[in-house]
Amino acid sequence: MFLPAGSQDETGVQIANRLKASEIFRKVSEKRNFKAISTPVVEYAHTFTNEIAGMDLQSMLKWFNSEGEIEVLRPDWTAAVARAIAKQHQSFQKWSYQGSVFRMDKDGTENRQAGIEIVHADPFLGESECLLTAIQYLKEIGLEEYVIELGHTAIFEQIIKPLKLDLKEEEALRMAMHDKRMDLVEELLSNYPEEIKDALVQLIDAYGGSDVITHYEHVWANQPELLAILQHIRQLINLLEATGVSEVIVDLGRVKNLPYYDGIMFRGFVTTDGSTCFSGGRYDRLYKQFEQETSAVGLAFDVDQLALHMETKDSLTKACIIATPETHSIAEKYREDLPEDIVDIQYHVHNEAIYSAIYTVILDNNQYKVVKR
Amino acid sequence: MKPVIALTKGRLEKQFLQFFQYLDFEAEPLLDKGRKLQIETEQFSFFFAKGVDVTTYVENGIADLGVVGGDTLIEHKPDVYNLFPLPFGQCRMALATKADYSWPDRKNRIASTFTNITKDYFREKGESVDIIRLEGSVELAPILGLADAIVDIVETGTTLKENGLVIQDEFLSFSARLIANRSSLKVKRDQLVPVIERFKEGAKQR
Numbered sequence: 001m002f003l004p005a006g007s008q009d010e011t012g013v014q015i016a017n018r019l020k021a022s023e024i025f026r027k028v029s030e031k032r033n034f035k036a037i038s039t040p041v042v043e044y045a046h047t048f049t050n051e052i053a054g055m056d057l058q059s060m061l062k063w064f065n066s067e068g069e070i071e072v073l074r075p076d077w078t079a080a081v082a083r084a085i086a087k088q089h090q091s092f093q094k095w096s097y098q099g100s101v102f103r104m105d106k107d108g109t110e111n112r113q114a115g116i117e118i119v120h121a122d123p124f125l126g127e128s129e130c131l132l133t134a135i136q137y138l139k140e141i142g143l144e145e146y147v148i149e150l151g152h153t154a155i156f157e158q159i160i161k162p163l164k165l166d167l168k169e170e171e172a173l174r175m176a177m178h179d180k181r182m183d184l185v186e187e188l189l190s191n192y193p194e195e196i197k198d199a200l201v202q203l204i205d206a207y208g209g210s211d212v213i214t215h216y217e218h219v220w221a222n223q224p225e226l227l228a229i230l231q232h233i234r235q236l237i238n239l240l241e242a243t244g245v246s247e248v249i250v251d252l253g254r255v256k257n258l259p260y261y262d263g264i265m266f267r268g269f270v271t272t273d274g275s276t277c278f279s280g281g282r283y284d285r286l287y288k289q290f291e292q293e294t295s296a297v298g299l300a301f302d303v304d305q306l307a308l309h310m311e312t313k314d315s316l317t318k319a320c321i322i323a324t325p326e327t328h329s330i331a332e333k334y335r336e337d338l339p340e341d342i343v344d345i346q347y348h349v350h351n352e353a354i355y356s357a358i359y360t361v362i363l364d365n366n367q368y369k370v371v372k373r
Numbered sequence: 374m375k376p377v378i379a380l381t382k383g384r385l386e387k388q389f390l391q392f393f394q395y396l397d398f399e400a401e402p403l404l405d406k407g408r409k410l411q412i413e414t415e416q417f418s419f420f421f422a423k424g425v426d427v428t429t430y431v432e433n434g435i436a437d438l439g440v441v442g443g444d445t446l447i448e449h450k451p452d453v454y455n456l457f458p459l460p461f462g463q464c465r466m467a468l469a470t471k472a473d474y475s476w477p478d479r480k481n482r483i484a485s486t487f488t489n490i491t492k493d494y495f496r497e498k499g500e501s502v503d504i505i506r507l508e509g510s511v512e513l514a515p516i517l518g519l520a521d522a523i524v525d526i527v528e529t530g531t532t533l534k535e536n537g538l539v540i541q542d543e544f545l546s547f548s549a550r551l552i553a554n555r556s557s558l559k560v561k562r563d564q565l566v567p568v569i570e571r572f573k574e575g576a577k578q579r
Contacts, residue, residue: 147560179455180558182573208562249559274434274556 006109017307018112021141022098025114025301028137029096032129034116037095039080041102045070052289053079054259059105073102078283078298079260081117086290093119094129098303108304115280115300119287124232126297127264127282128239134268134278134299135245143309145271147247149207150236151254152229153261153281159199159226163192173200177255180204206252210237213250232264247271260286266299275305318342320355327361327368334359334370376564377418379427379436381445385549386421388461389440396575425449428552437557437565443547444526448487454553456569460579462549463528466490469538470522471515484514485524494524494544512536 003009010018026036045062046069048055053076061073074080077097085093098114116133118126131148138146156177165173169188176184182204189197206212213230220226237248254265263282270277280299287294319341323331331345344355352358358373380386394400399414406412412419422430424441428451431439439453442462446455466487470476484505485491495502505520512532514520522541527533533540551572558565 149559179453180553181455182457205566207559208566249562251559269556269560271560274554274560276556 004109006104006107008108008110014307017310018303021301021303021306021310022114024140025096025098025137025303028133028140029116032094032133032136034094034096034133037081037084037097038099039074039077039084039097041074041100042071043074043080043083045072047083048072048075048079050289052260052285055079056105059103061102061104061109074099075101075103077101077113077115077300078117079286081298082286082290082296085117085119086287086292090120090292090294092121093117094121095119112303113300114303115298117296117298119296120294121297123263123282123295123297124235126295127236130280130297130299131236131240131266132243134266134301135240135243137301138268138277141306141310143270143277143306145246146277147249147269147271148240148245149249149251149254149267149269150233151251151265151267152233153256153263153265154229155203155226155252156200156255158223158229159196159203163189163196174255177204177253178257180253203253207249207254209247209249210234212252213237216252236264256281258283262286264297270305270309272309275302275308277302277305277309316340316342317356318344318354319357319359320344320346320349320352321359321361321370322346322349323361330361330368330370331359334361337370375413375416375418376438376561376568377420377436379430379439379441380419380421381424381427381439381441381549382421385424385440385442385462389459389549392459392461392575392579395579396571398571428453431552431554434554434557437554437561438568439552440549441552442526443550444487444490444545446550446552447545447547448489450489451552452555454555454558456551456553457573457576458547459549459551459572460576464526464547465543466494466524466545467527467530467533467540468494468522468524468542468544469512469515469527469533469540472537472539474515474521474539476521481522482520483522483524484511484520486511487524487526490545491524512538 045057045060049057055076060075062070065071081095081097085095095117100110100112102110116130118129160170160173173185173188176188182201185200185204186197189200206216213234217227217230233250240248256265260283261281262285265281267276268278278299278301282297284294284296287296319338321331321334321343323345324347328345335343359370360373361368361370380389390400390403399416402412402414403419410421424445427439427441428445428449430436431453432451440459444464481502482505483491483502484507486507488504488506491504507514511523511525514523515538516536530540
């Protein structure tokens with residue numbers, strides 16, 4: 001029997017690490033006063049493909065139900081949580097979730113996520129709490145070498161505002177910025193004012209440490225909207241650095257990769273191999289579909305990625321008791337004497353090297369006894 | 374760790390080496406590499422692969438940077454930073470048929486290695502066609518009657534001419550490009566940015 005492309009079996013350490021990552025997430029989020037929420041795996045496609053959520057139906061796992069409506073396997077948590085909590089009272093809420101998302105455009109079809117959503121909170125408080133939760137969580141699972149990257153959707157949008165591009169042009173330009181494709185940005189803006197074109201071309205390379213912000217504070221000295229964004233980002237960086245994060249970088253040229261992003265965007269990279277361990281941002285817009293003017297921000301961890309980076313070593317010692325069908329019950333009872341160990345009972349041991357201690361059941365004065373070899 | 378650069382084997386490889394030497398990088402070990410697929414220089418780790426595989430290695434972070442034909446990027450749309458054109462490997466896409474070919478009065482059959490580019494081209498024109506995917510020697514298809522026309526990459530047009538084919542339309546012009554892995558560019562920026570800048574300057578000068 002075979003597996004479809006993108007599906008995967010899991011065994012042993014992989015599962016243990018993933019469950020451990022989930023358990024630590026549950027504890028960290030609970031301690032920070034997040035309330036757990038779970039939404040169903042099967043939803044209407046419309047929840048994710050509507051004009052505001054704007055996700056691509058093509059990459060979803062989908063089918064028609066008996067009424068002819070398209071249903072999907074949950075492709076995204078944020079839009080699902082927004083749907084679930086939209087009817088609730090509009091007061092400060094912190095939600096945490098854990099579960100799979102299913103997409104065909106990613107490496108594996110099923111991707112396990114753990115994440116948080118903060119709604120109706122002071123914007124800076126919400127963003128800080130998201131990032132600080134991420135930092136605490138990464139610390140508790142033992143992932144130390146990572147970089148946090150900050151970006152902001154409004155930088156690109158503010159710069160192109162005077163161009164009054166139509167939707168198609170704007171999207172083409174956004175994609176070119178997303179790919180950091182210098183020549184295409186130049187080409188798309190060849191009939192527009194030189195200074196805006198140059199500003200965008202330079203923005204492609206505006207990534208790096210906080211010196212990038214310092215530089216752009218000078219460049220945008222006369223543009224209060226952009227300065228306010230820089231100040232906002234700097235304030236977040238100061239907070240993160242004060243809590244001892246090793247490296248925070250910015251990418252001022254980053255554009256939104258999900259249509260509903262609307263403000264600050266964040267992402268965590270594992271330094272050792274560059275994999276993305278979390279991503280998120282602000283998406284107040286998402287709540288507009290429910291006629292709510294509110295503040296909403298969140299982030300999600302890729303739990304599969306985190307599990308790959310966790311220590312694989314077993315922390316418990318492994319013991320083996322060699323028994324026979326007659327002495328199996330004696331060996332079973334002896335487990336109680338080894339509460340801290342992983343205990344295996346075998347009738348024959350083929351590979352003694354995998355155990356740190358071996359016990360046998362012997363007959364001594366007509367009494368069974370377990371002795372260490 | 375040194376930056377890892379994936380290079381496209383074949384035609385682009387030689388042109389890249391000339392450009393690389395022009396930029397005054399150490400290229401000695403690359404020049405007489407024989408059949409080796411991996412080469413180390415003082416500054417970089419290089420490996421050689423087919424164009425589309427270069428994009429796969431870069432997308433998955435095995436290579437930090439890659440040099441690949443623009444055709445491959447348009448056809449396969451890998452999730453990488455598609456930085457800028459390099460001053461070599463200039464090509465165009467062309468639609469070609471046999472000389473004096475009269476299109477039959479039915480849905481046309483187009484042979485190509487670049488099935489996505491072909492699909493997009495005819496979609497843009499508002500025409501439905503059937504696309505036949507071929508791995509190489511695409512010029513044979515119209516001559517042997519497998520297809521009405523081909524969509525293929527042309528540099529000078531000599532191959533088409535020698536096989537009795539005529540260009541009906543030219544679209545998309547591109548060259549080799551420098552691509553980068555999305556997170557490498559950020560995480561290894563201190564190492565990569567100076568290299569990228571040198572490539573960028575060199576590309577402007579040539």
